[in-house]
Amino acid sequence: MCTHVSRPCASHGLPGAVIGAQCVAAGPSRRKEPVPGPGLGLREQTLETGTEGLRTEAPAHLWRPGLPRSAKIIGCQVQREPPNSTQRYTRWLNQLEPGQLLTQAFTSHGPTVPMPTWFCSRAWFSHVGPFDEGGRGVPEDLLFFYEHLRKGGGVVRVDRSLLMYRYHPAAATHAVLETTIWTLRVRFLEEQALPRWATFTIWNAGRQGRRLYRSLTAESRRKVVAFCDVDENKIQKGFYCHEESQERPKPRVPVLHFRAARPPFVICVKLDLTGGAVEDNLRSLHLREGRDFLHFS
Template identity: 80%
Template sequence: MMPQRVRLQHEAAAQHPTSIIGCQVRREPPNSTERYTRWVNQLAPDQLLTQVFTSHGPTVIMPTWFCSRTWFSYVGPFEEGGQGEPEDLLFFYQHLRKGGGVVRVDQSLLLYRYHPQAVTHSILEATIWTYRVRFLEERALPHWSAFTIWNAGKQGRRLYRSLTAANQRKVAAFCDVDENKIRKGFYCYEDSQERPRPRVPILHFRAAQPPFVICVKLDLTGGEFEENLRSLHLLEGRDFLHFS
């Protein structure tokens, strides 16, 4: 870590005693996890709370965490499930449940090394997915009587199938830009126990109604998706949330 890390993060923690304080990082090797590194370094302050549902995990990464012992003891302890348990994600969720904030010192204070033998690679994506869906259902979906899933493809349908029956009934539509999916007109949930089986409309994104749960990965379409989203003039956290 950089020589000024403790001083700068301690100063921020003194001002935000119930927050996890993170910082910007640089990677070693420099070109490893480029999208992820951009994400953790460039999130706006309000996005540190609105983007907590994404597959990237905590919006300030655990190697950068700094908080008071008092706050850690109030939130903790870490889950001790052993290898395969995303203990940082679970602690972060519990921190948010207890009303904690998230703050990032906007200086690169940590050299974050990447290597393929890191324990993080042993955590099953399916395990993290289950925790993420439950947290979305706990924290966000109770505030919405209906919502649209942005992505009628694999990830959007997977989210729909993973929801409780009550939250599936809140899904007013899927939306997409793929004309083939839109022409099909609907998604039929064949494995549903309900009769008749649910048929959820598939709309062009401009014809769909917010709020949206967005299952499109960021920073992968050359800016096309991000421009489509900006064109709707929506407010993140109120009108949409990123889930992918």
């Protein structure tokens, strides 16, 4: 990965500093101490050659007067090159509502604002950081983002497209295993969301829902009162049996139609894939995201 030392924020009329580096492996430039500067702001600018491009006007838009800064990560919208690549992910990043920047932190998409344009106060970075130095295969942006949320941090998105993502096959992100991301997400869900709920329902009696159930700790599994679905074959079977369990008798979890199930729900169905059917079903129940359901797709 190749990064460049940015001009001081003062050149953009900004009271801060930036993180920059020379050509290095993915990650180390982000983990270095902030470049000394006269103010409180710093910007994460670590760009993979051929992968990301930060527009020159980005700092001024991301760090303009009036934006909340203390204990917040500030990011932006993105565009893709080629334009039609990762369309669902791009729509997700660009169209999340302000509250969803927190409630949708559990999904497989990762951080709700992309890291190359993270801004935060110097003091907050020091409080949350540093970045994980595990090297290739470590999802350091996700780890930092989760730690930021654990410590009560907020997320703000500037609704301007200031970042260009370009695909290339040698990008460091390809070294991160899906199983690594999955394990981190499950643990974060158990730590940050499930303690608020005495019981919950997993929305999806298919592969992803069952995988989540099996990945939970025994304590969390005992909170699962049902699976729900729209597939009549799964509903007619009536239950899911956890065959891998050491318990006797083996746990059997009811499978219900989603209208017969009760919230809160952990949604294990990917959005923006079914012509709006899942979204319509959720809206028909008049639920509130974050209180009555969370997305884990």
